[in-house]
Amino acid sequence: xxxxxxxxxxxxxxxxxxxxxxxxxxxxxxxxxxxxxxxxxxxxxxxxxxxxxxxxxxxxxxxxxxxxxxxxxxxxxxxxxxxxxxxxxxxxxxxxxxxxxxxxxxxxxxxxxxxxxxxxxxxxxxxxxxxxxxxxxxxxxxxxxxxxxxxxxxxxxxxxxxxxxxxxxxxxxxxxxxxxxxxxxxxxxxxxxxxxxxxxxxxxxxxxxxxxxxxxxxxxxxxxxxxxxxxxxxxxxxxxxxxxxxxxxxxxxxxxxxxxxxxxxxxxxxxxxxxxxxxxxxxxxxxxxxxxxxxxxxxxxxxxxxxxxxxxxxxxxxxxxxxxxxxxxxxxxxxxxx
Amino acid sequence: xxxxxxxxxxxxxxxxxxxxxxxxxxxxxxxxxxxxxxxxxxxxxxxxxxxxxxxxxxxxxxxxxxxxxxxxxxxxxxxxxxxxxxxxxxxxxxxxxxxxxxxxxxxxxxxxxxxxxxxxxxxxxxxxxxxxxxxxxxxxxxxxxxxxxxxxxxxxxxxxxxxxxxxxxxxxxxxxxxxxxxxxxxxxxxxxxxxxxxxxxxxxxxxxxxxxxxxxxxxxxxxxxxxxxxxxxxxxxxxxxxxxxxxxxxxxxxxxxxxxxxxxxxxxxxxxxxxxxxxxxxxxxxxxxxxxxxxxxxxxxxxxxxxxxxxxxxxxxxxxxxxxxxxxxxxxxxxxxx
Numbered sequence: 001x002x003x004x005x006x007x008x009x010x011x012x013x014x015x016x017x018x019x020x021x022x023x024x025x026x027x028x029x030x031x032x033x034x035x036x037x038x039x040x041x042x043x044x045x046x047x048x049x050x051x052x053x054x055x056x057x058x059x060x061x062x063x064x065x066x067x068x069x070x071x072x073x074x075x076x077x078x079x080x081x082x083x084x085x086x087x088x089x090x091x092x093x094x095x096x097x098x099x100x101x102x103x104x105x106x107x108x109x110x111x112x113x114x115x116x117x118x119x120x121x122x123x124x125x126x127x128x129x130x131x132x133x134x135x136x137x138x139x140x141x142x143x144x145x146x147x148x149x150x151x152x153x154x155x156x157x158x159x160x161x162x163x164x165x166x167x168x169x170x171x172x173x174x175x176x177x178x179x180x181x182x183x184x185x186x187x188x189x190x191x192x193x194x195x196x197x198x199x200x201x202x203x204x205x206x207x208x209x210x211x212x213x214x215x216x217x218x219x220x221x222x223x224x225x226x227x228x229x230x231x232x233x234x235x236x237x238x239x240x241x242x243x244x245x246x247x248x249x250x251x252x253x254x255x256x257x258x259x260x261x262x263x264x265x266x267x268x269x270x271x272x273x274x275x276x277x278x279x280x281x282x283x284x285x286x287x288x289x290x291x292x293x294x295x296x297x298x299x300x301x302x303x304x305x306x307x308x309x310x311x312x313x314x315x316x317x318x319x320x321x322x323x324x325x326x327x328x329x330x331x332x333x334x335x336x337x338x
Numbered sequence: 339x340x341x342x343x344x345x346x347x348x349x350x351x352x353x354x355x356x357x358x359x360x361x362x363x364x365x366x367x368x369x370x371x372x373x374x375x376x377x378x379x380x381x382x383x384x385x386x387x388x389x390x391x392x393x394x395x396x397x398x399x400x401x402x403x404x405x406x407x408x409x410x411x412x413x414x415x416x417x418x419x420x421x422x423x424x425x426x427x428x429x430x431x432x433x434x435x436x437x438x439x440x441x442x443x444x445x446x447x448x449x450x451x452x453x454x455x456x457x458x459x460x461x462x463x464x465x466x467x468x469x470x471x472x473x474x475x476x477x478x479x480x481x482x483x484x485x486x487x488x489x490x491x492x493x494x495x496x497x498x499x500x501x502x503x504x505x506x507x508x509x510x511x512x513x514x515x516x517x518x519x520x521x522x523x524x525x526x527x528x529x530x531x532x533x534x535x536x537x538x539x540x541x542x543x544x545x546x547x548x549x550x551x552x553x554x555x556x557x558x559x560x561x562x563x564x565x566x567x568x569x570x571x572x573x574x575x576x577x578x579x580x581x582x583x584x585x586x587x588x589x590x591x592x593x594x595x596x597x598x599x600x601x602x603x604x605x606x607x608x609x610x611x612x613x614x615x616x617x618x619x620x621x622x623x624x625x626x627x628x629x630x631x632x633x634x635x636x637x638x639x640x641x642x643x644x645x646x647x648x649x650x651x652x653x654x655x656x657x658x659x660x661x662x663x664x665x666x667x668x669x670x671x672x673x674x675x676x
Binding site: 011 | 367391433
């Protein structure tokens with residue numbers, strides 16, 4: 001019998017999409033960063049949900065509980081940022097093993113509460129249950145957007161824009177997996193761990209991009225996977241210039257520190273997950289204004305490539321282009337072997 | 339160091355409430371069945387979330403996956419029913435072990451999809467992740483209500499009304515724990531298992547009750563716990579007439595079948611959890627009309643007691659009243675020893 005691991009994340013998502021059917025009229029459902037919903041009686045909201053599972057998304061010994069709580073909020077809010085929206089409320093479901101120390105739980109809650117306050121979306125409800133094994137933290141976020149920017153909508157000729165450096169989160173994960181703990185790591189490792197543990201908050205950037213972009217998503221599963229998600233479903237392609245990919249500056253030092261190959265930083269940037277920067281397809285004539293608006297809120301965005309009419313996603317370097325198949329190169333598959 | 343098990347569910351809920359602070363202006367937050375939220379820009383929604391964890395809320399070998407999926411929807415929708423609302427969308431986060439069979443997952447999704455269709459609330463988004471151990475299914479529900487009926491609001495003299503028989507779910511759980519599996523159990527056991535696996539759907543009853551009730555909740559943690567939750571926080575008390583408690587009719591036979599004591603059916607009805615009937619405090623002069631309206635939608639409600647000005651929750655029988663402390667008698671504590 002085929003297992004979940006055999007099919008991987010793609011199988012699970014496709015199964016959910018097929019089984020759940022199309023969204024109601026006027027709504028955007030499964031497949032975008034957040035659902036767009038008409039509220040009966042008037043109004044429109046965004047809704048998204050992200051679950052963090054101990055042993056899959058975090059290990060308790062890797063980072064302080066405040067960080068786990070804050071990250072759970074941040075990855076949810078990133079889905080609202082990717083629609084150009086504004087979060088207004090969170091729900092939180094928390095599964096806790098009975099043997100867990102109360103002090104740890106209070107610190108986790110502090111992390112959630114502080115992050116919720118910072119993004120203006122209080123926790124208004126949820127659920128608390130027991131767990132036979134690890135901690136599970138599932139947050140749902142509700143938001144609004146004047147005009148949500150969807151994942152679909154890229155047009156040939158659009159420039160691909162990212163809001164910050166890539167690969168830092170994967171570099172941090174590699175440090176954690178090599179035994180680093182935070183706090184306590186030496187400065188280079190600490191910088192990488194922080195890229196993994198402290199996703200950037202791109203709400204303002206998302207709203208600015210929403211004013212110009214044809215399509216947008218956040219980089220949660222890896223840059224390459226997200227570029228494909230932006231162009232494949234609408235029958236388009238993309239070319240990414242390797243030298244324009246904004247690799248996290250310290251990734252080279254981290255790779256050397258870990259004894260990894262010199263191509264590892266590019267690999268982290270292209271296929272590592274959880275950078276939580278935004279990726280948008282914008283018309284070239286919007287770029288000059290956009291770049292300035294983003295700089296004004298402290299975000300240094302970069303043009304990394306363009307949307308093409310033909311299918312396929314390509315990496316260009318030194319005048320040559322290589323086809324890139326994110327599936328064959330890994331990406332982050334939640335259900336694969338770890 | 340104190341653990342989560344030391345404090346139990348009450349400690350966790352209180353910790354969440356304190357750490358998360360008060361809800362935003364105009365909103366009802368943590369502590370009611372669902373949160374009531376003003377949508378920025380207009381409109382009001384209800385939101386709730388319930389997490390089912392394998393090994394805590396269900397065992398895979400106990401019931402078919404369709405049932406687990408449908409129950410996850412039902413327990414969420416019950417929170418909307420308890421506000422007198424109407425659900426309009428669901429989010430679903432699903433954590434799956436890689437070794438799980440795909441066929442099992444598809445049947446779980448079928449159960450969710452069918453239940454979602456029945457209650458008119460499609461699954462519009464969520465998350466799918468891996469799990470190192472068991473399955474976790476966390477559903478968030480969004481709804482609307484013209485005038486949500488809160489848990490707070492009971493008045494002295496109100497009658498306590500329940501929408502159906504109690505104790506059947508606990509009887510079913512006892513059968514599961516004694517080794518019964520569904521399907522395949524003999525008829526008496528099957529009837530009990532179904533009370534546990536198939537919560538009633540009380541959306542229509544909830545909306546009817548909302549037209550009359552001062553306060554309402556659903557019976558998820560056990561009748562006695564819910565009566566206390568209705569009156570304790572508003573400084574009131576309650577008296578419940580033992581002979582009026584609508585014990586599930588087959589509980590006596592199930593108790594005999596399992597070799598339990600003759601007082602077990604009352605225990606299941608008072609302290610067992612997960613009956614998912616509604617409990618409301620209604621003004622006595624509303625009862626006659628209310629009873630008829632509920633019967634018209636197939637719901638046979640019962641008056642089981644009344645709200646009193648003094649504190650304390652009492653069980654009355656044969657002209658005597660005994661104080662009942664739900665904490666000392668168990669109730670269902672998610673974090674306690676199992």
